[in-house]
Amino acid sequence: MNIIPCSIKTLKGLYDISGVEVGQHFYWQIGGFQIHAQVLITSWVVITILLGSVVIAVRNPQTIPTDGQNFFEYVLEFIRDLSKTQIGEEYGPWVPFIGTMFLFIFVSNWSGALLPWKIIELPHGELAAPTNDINTTVALALLTSAAYFYAGLSKKGLSYFEKYIKPTPILLPINILEDFTKPLSLSFRLFGNILADELVVVVLVSLVPLVIPIPVMFLGLFTSGIQALIFATLAAAYIGESMEGHH
Amino acid sequence: MKNVTHSFVFLAHWPSAGSFGLNTDILATNLINLTVVVGVLIFFGKGVLKDLLDNRKQRILSTIRNSEELRRGTIEQLEKARIRLQKVELEADEYRMNGYSEIEREKANLINATSISLEQLEKSKNETLYFEKQRAMNQVRQRVFQQAVQGALGTLNSCLNTELHFRTIRANIGILGSLEWKR
Numbered sequence: 001m002n003i004i005p006c007s008i009k010t011l012k013g014l015y016d017i018s019g020v021e022v023g024q025h026f027y028w029q030i031g032g033f034q035i036h037a038q039v040l041i042t043s044w045v046v047i048t049i050l051l052g053s054v055v056i057a058v059r060n061p062q063t064i065p066t067d068g069q070n071f072f073e074y075v076l077e078f079i080r081d082l083s084k085t086q087i088g089e090e091y092g093p094w095v096p097f098i099g100t101m102f103l104f105i106f107v108s109n110w111s112g113a114l115l116p117w118k119i120i121e122l123p124h125g126e127l128a129a130p131t132n133d134i135n136t137t138v139a140l141a142l143l144t145s146a147a148y149f150y151a152g153l154s155k156k157g158l159s160y161f162e163k164y165i166k167p168t169p170i171l172l173p174i175n176i177l178e179d180f181t182k183p184l185s186l187s188f189r190l191f192g193n194i195l196a197d198e199l200v201v202v203v204l205v206s207l208v209p210l211v212i213p214i215p216v217m218f219l220g221l222f223t224s225g226i227q228a229l230i231f232a233t234l235a236a237a238y239i240g241e242s243m244e245g246h247h
Numbered sequence: 248m249k250n251v252t253h254s255f256v257f258l259a260h261w262p263s264a265g266s267f268g269l270n271t272d273i274l275a276t277n278l279i280n281l282t283v284v285v286g287v288l289i290f291f292g293k294g295v296l297k298d299l300l301d302n303r304k305q306r307i308l309s310t311i312r313n314s315e316e317l318r319r320g321t322i323e324q325l326e327k328a329r330i331r332l333q334k335v336e337l338e339a340d341e342y343r344m345n346g347y348s349e350i351e352r353e354k355a356n357l358i359n360a361t362s363i364s365l366e367q368l369e370k371s372k373n374e375t376l377y378f379e380k381q382r383a384m385n386q387v388r389q390r391v392f393q394q395a396v397q398g399a400l401g402t403l404n405s406c407l408n409t410e411l412h413f414r415t416i417r418a419n420i421g422i423l424g425s426l427e428w429k430r
Contacts, residue, residue: 063311064304064307064308064311065303065304065307067300070300070303070304071296071300073303074299074300074303113284114281114284114285114288115281116276116277116278116281118270118275118276118277119269119270119276119278120267120268120269120270121267121268121269121270122267123266123267201277205274205275205277205280209274209275209277209279209280210274210279210280211280213277213280214280214283214284217280217281217284218284218287221284221288
């Protein structure tokens, strides 16, 4: 009877020393589902940042763009270029989707690396980038899957499914498997990279609190940006792939 | 099974720190490093971003200026073209008026000349007809005369024997004689 509280106390002491929390979540109970509330909160913050900055920037559009408008037009141009190179001529309707993916992931990643989330203490778990929770990345990857299925079906109709037996029907199982591996690889790549970035920073901070984590944080910023770019590029490439080859 | 789940949930909820709050531990919240990172990012990123955006702005400005100049040039050309069009239209009107009067005159002249030549032709036709008629009548007259002379010659040749000859001569002599006698 006495041993268990004692060991718990020891564990708690060890836990406080380590100061690294993994797999701790702040749960909300909504309609029988357990919701990771810290992800929702940070997602809302990210969405607020995006929408607010966009609204402020394009509130008063000029013919000759001023600073904020200029920056957002530059971002839009970048996204359009990306979509155009990946999707091809009919990239127009997909720019909003690709842009949403890229901007949300990018701002999420950078918010995790730049905003001092840990100032705010939750009852359980801690605030971090929304993309370091696998639910977010799986949701984004499944949206991408739905998008490229929709793109292919709306472009080619039922003959879209002919691509499964091309070039030979022998490849049918592999082609079907591809539809599962695409969202899987997308979600795990993003999740793993961001979680690893943040963990490395957290571990280094818990070991050496000053100066040493800074290079790793810059590496994290770089990787975060690259990951957002990769996710958007791959999503666009999948959409383009399912729309091409209509000879 | 339920027990296990319960204990699991219990473990998950184990560090029950309580409620929301502020973590004021500067080292644990990584504030200093974050400040440095954000500062460096702003320090270097600002210059790069400013260059990028200035370039973009300059490009947009030059594009707008170019298109303005093009527009002005085009408007000038349009004005010139419109003025020329007006001039040409005036000239065309003039030419048209001149051409109409010229054509009218030509038409009248032509009609006059044609009617004159028509009259002449009519006259010469009538003359020709008259002459043709005359010639035909002459020919008919000649033929009839010739036939009559030939008929007379034939009659003479066939009927003129000696007795008749003598009788004629005698009758003629008698006629001549009576003429002499009367005288």
